[in-house]
Amino acid sequence: MRLTMNEKRKITEKVAKRYRKARKKHKGLILDEFTEVTGYNRAYASHVLNNWGKKIYVQVKGEKITYILGKRKKKTLRIRKKYYDEEVLRPLKKIWYVSGMLCGKYLKAYIEDNLKLLEKQNEINLNKDQNRKLNKISASTIDRLLKKERKNMELKARKKTKPGTKKLKDKIPVRTYWQWDENKPGFLEIDLVSHNGGNPSGEFIYTLDATDINTGWTELRAVKNKAAVYVVNKLITIEKRLPFKLLGIDSDNGREFINDHLYRYCEENKINFTRSRIYKKNDGCYVEQKNYSIVRREVGYQRYEGAQTLDLLNAIYDRLSLITNYFTPMAQLVEKRRTGSKVKKIYDRPRPPYVRVLNSKHVSRKVKDKLKRKRAQLNPAQLRREMVDMQGKLFDMGRKVSGYKINYGGVISLSEGNFVYIR
Secondary structure (H helix, E strand, O other): OOOOHHHHHHHHHHHHHHHHHOOHHHHHHHHHHHHHHHOOOHHHHHHHHHHOOOEEEEEEOOEEEEEEOOOOOOOOOOOOOOOOOHHHHHHHHHHHHHHOOOOHHHHHHHHHHHHHHHHHOOOOOOOHHHHHHHHHOOHHHHHHHOHHHOOOOOOOOOOOOOEOOHHHHHHOOEOOHHHOOOOOOOEEEEEEEEOEOOOOOOOOOEEEEEEEOOOOOEEEEEEOOOOHHHHHHHHHHHHHHOOOOOOEEEEOOEOOOOOHHHHHHHHHOOOEEEEOOOOOHHHHHHHHHHHHHHHHHHHOOOEOOOHHHHHHHHHHHHHHHHHHHHOOOEOOEEEEEEEOOEEEEEEOOOEOHHHHHHOOOOOOHHHHHHHHHHHHHOOHHHHHHHHHHHHHHHHHHHHHHHOOOOOOOOOEEOHHHOOEEOO
16 A cells, blocks of 8 residues: 555654664664655665754755755745736737727737837837737737726617608618628618717707728718708718718618608619618618717717717717728628537638728729828827817716716826826
8 A cells, every 4th residue: 555645754754763763773674664664765765764854955056955854845826927017018008098998809900000100100119028029919918908997887878760751661672682792892881879868859969870891991970960961961971081982871760861862862873772671770780880889989978969069079080080990900700600509700800991991902093092191191199189188078068968977988088198097
């Protein structure tokens, strides 16, 4: 029967006292018994019994190491030096704020695309070690390092949309995928986001959100109210800002879209006008996603009204569109695989809409060169600073109208180069 180390230590402790006191001929007998019980080599057994409880000095690579034979070492936690330390976390936070607080997966792509640009524009100053670590950092590590910084408050908006007339619905077909060539830019999903602050009475501002399905290019315009004439006018403005020809629009079934004014405009300009199925919100999934990830995250849920607020919102959207389209990466679904009841979705590498437009064979070389020149002149950190200053004014206006204060997690201030939350 083999003894455990604890049992051998207990036996050694008792035998060692007797062994040291014994005469030479008795020590041989004790060693015989001890080696038979413990299984130790005779020379090692003699060494252990002679030195039990004594300090032993050992020379290892020129250094004298002391240990006490017989006493067990206490286990100590090995504290590993942080690889991504405060020197890396500081610039990472700054890049995260500039990007609009993206998740780790998208922030990694943002760093790969824009780190050199931010350094060139003197927004961040990195040494060689910081640069190397930021370039090799993984998405999961980014999420872990920024975990304490993520304290976003979410409020649910109320949907106040009335259905369009049945006569026009019969004229406007329900969108089916064979009608649209979604491999070509120019087919947009459109939607209105209300800014009523929970009070649907009276007149308040809406945001017209238009998202291209192929490239993810998103344009936003604030609308005085959802009267047809205002919605169409803003849609014309959005059409002029697109880097490609508007080929088709797809809307929900609200009156702001299903009306003669918009229908006539699409007929005259040969724009394919379709609508989603009733009570099927996922039919407009591309634009619905942007309603939160861009509009709600940046301008919140307060009530906005009046011409001054309208102009301020549009000034914010001018900068937000540049940040979103030229610098913010997004992933697109490439493939779905169904295995039994499970569906595995495969996405491509996150890239900003600007890159997707450059990669499109349906966009002319002249337009692509124009986009390249424009991006070279843009500073994402400066755009974010200007936008946040405007956001502060916008929230003050919203608080005055709403009559109560709302906590906006995730909104940041870049004043004087300091990146902190406004709560």
